């Protein structure tokens with residue numbers, strides 16, 4: 161009932177030459193059994209959107225401002241993202257929370273602006289290693305979820321990505337029990353806030369060192385509706401097997 165989603169986050173990687181990776185994915189996964197999204201840097205959104213036109217692949221952004229326009233040098237608004245041809249935006253990634261001191265309140269403001277502009281938001285949450293080691297994981301996740309998610313969140317406009325900070329780019333994927341615990345907790349919290357019907361439709365992605373070798377195991381965990389993938393999404397040869405693993409999970413294979 162929830163359509164699975166393989167989302168690639170290119171972060172600050174990629175120039176025009178790398179659009180060939182997107183073209184390859186669009187050809188390889190012409191009729192995918194799951195949704196496939198690539199979020200390139202802002203400079204590539206328009207060209208990437210042109211590249212996937214007529215295919216099943218979708219293009220997203222990695223951040224947006226909370227205002228529709230204004231004196232915000234260097235920022236881009238949700239409407240600009242739409243205008244460039246993207247339909248999704250990643251918000252509250254731990255690298256933005258850390259590098260730009262983004263709070264959950266700001267992430268929520270950005271999410272509300274993105275929803276107003278008709279974008280699907282992918283709201284990222286995750287605990288640091290000290291949080292986990294001190295037993296604070298669920299407290300932190302609960303606070304980030306409550307603080308970052310707008311009241312207008314629904315299955316069709318909001319995706320939640322659980323990304324333990326210590327698992328991102330480290331090669332240390334979270335243990336299946338850890339992922340299952342957090343995803344179960346997220347579903348429960350969403351149910352408490354939005355009711356069963358809405359909560360059941362909001363997709364929960366796992367992110368953190370997802371690779372071709374571990375993807376199938378992660379996708380077998382209950383309440384994992386897909387993945388947010390960083391490093392392995394940069395090349396079609398590593399993202400494609402992850403998409404295929406998710407397609408198999410969607411087909412119940």
Ligand code: PEP
Pocket residue numbers: 169171323327328329330331367368369370388389390391392
């Ligand atoms: C990410 O950037 O969201 C991410 C999960 O990165 P990686 O897959 O490289 O750990």
